[in-house]
Amino acid sequence: MRVAVAGLGLIGGSVALALAEAGHDVIGHDPDPATRESAAAHFPVTADPAALRESDLAVAAAPFRHLDAVARDLGGYTGLVTDVASVKAAAARAFAAHPRFVGGHPMAGKETAGFASAEAGLFRGRPWVLCLEADTDLGDWAALARLWTSIGAHVVPATAADxxxxxxxxxxxxxxxxxxxxxxxxxxxxxxxxxxxxxxxxxxxxxxxxxxxxxxxxxxxxxxxxxxxxxxxxxxxxxxxxxxxxxxxxxxxxxxxxxxxxxSWPPEPGETVEVQLERGALLAFGRAGGRLETVESEVAVGRLPRVKSTS
The missing domain is CATH 1.10.3660.10 (6-phosphogluconate dehydrogenase C-terminal like domain)
Known part of the structure; x- marks a missing residue:
């Protein structure tokens, strides 16, 4: 998959490193020349945001206050768009003009920032919220879920509000x-x-x-x-x-x-279960604390928290 990553700090840089390591065709952009220079040792970078349009997926990894600018840079873009911000309703508003936007939030990070702190393995075994709204295209959602689980993340279906x-x-x-x-x-x-x-x-x-x-x-x-x-x-x-x-x-x-x-935290994972790729079933699974580990053509496979016996 051709993936463009806009913003190469801790999270965006880690996304780009993980996807490049997995064999995807990655191009990164960051407004900071020093960041671009550091990242260029690992994958192609560009100083021109317009170059990001030549991709199948654009990952907006800029700080929250810059999401509107990234959305403008991607005006007219027809590919799949996602983000990694820790606020999802506001991100959805920023990308309201992009019909293929699917909000996301990897629950991983550090107290340090910048590309120097990025690492390809940051998301392995970590939950990655992937928003599923009434108007979300299920095919786009599933494509992203497959991508993130392929780099080791555990996808959690949720609405932006939840x-x-x-x-x-x-x-x-x-x-x-x-x-x-x-x-x-x-x-x-x-x-x-x-x-x-x-x-x-x-x-x-x-x-x-x-x-x-x-x-x-x-x-x-x-x-x-x-x-x-x-x-x-x-x-x-x-x-x-x-x-x-x-x-x-x-x-x-x-x-x-x-x-x-x-x-009792973190909860112990239970046995693997299959979840139909249907909005209601996926959201019920996420609200129950479930995490998806693989996504197939018609079902996803994941685990719910183990219910401890009270007897």
Whole structure:
């Protein structure tokens, strides 16, 4: 397949490397000359966005705020278009004029950015959300699902709305919480004593500011909802801590519920199942936590989370 990748940072660069390694005809574009020079050692690059039109698939891997510009560059393009942004409803609006747009989001990354951090194996075994809307062409969706599973990703069918709600709660709010934790420990003694808990809880506070700003701008409503729920939980915890001089049971019960849920993550995959390539069946599979590992002509094969016996 001839694949054009617009944007060669961590994710776009990793997409291009993975597809080139798999034998696809890849051409990359990035507005930064230094990035193009680095990428040129691995696959062909171009300084002209118009050159991306000579492809079967265009992958928009630019930062969220630049998706509108990429969409304009691809005006009149007749190939399949997808993206990798962490906000899907906003991406769909940016590419509304492209009838073959299928939104996507690989759930993989690092706190470091740029082509220097890209790697071909970044997506192996990782979920890759592929949006399936009422007007999505199922053939285009399946073609992308086959492509991403061929480089080791596990495709999760979802609507843009379902994705954005989940992403706000398992990624976007975590970036703000990590930043808040850094801010409340901003004194010399605390920073000197900080160790594993601080490191793990604040890792994504080292992410590029533009990435986090894009999450807040592009997924505002769902992020506000997630922050409200988080605030409710923290208020519960504050109340339990305030009452702990008299009794420790409430904070223990509150924490135990979270500890039990955390100990069961990530969910253990169950046996392989076949899923018909039909919108309703695919979305039901995704909402149940399923991940597709291969996509055939009429069915996809994947795994649902294993249901643990309560007996």
């Amino acid at each position: 994705h954005d709600r989940s992403a706000a709660r398992i990624s976007h709010v975590e970036h703000l919480v990590a930043a808040a934790l850094v801010r409340v420990a901003d004194d010399p003694l605390s920073r000197s004593l900080a160790a594993g808990s601080f490191r793990d809880g604040t890792r994504v506070a080292a992410s590029p500011t533009a990435l986090v700003a894009g999450m807040a701008e592009g997924n505002r409503d769902e992020l506000l909802s997630a922050l409200a729920d988080l605030g409710g939980e923290l208020e519960l915890a504050r109340g339990h801590v305030a009452a702990s001089t008299d009794r420790a049971k409430p904070i223990s019960e509150w924490f135990d519920r979270a500890r039990e849920r955390r100990s």
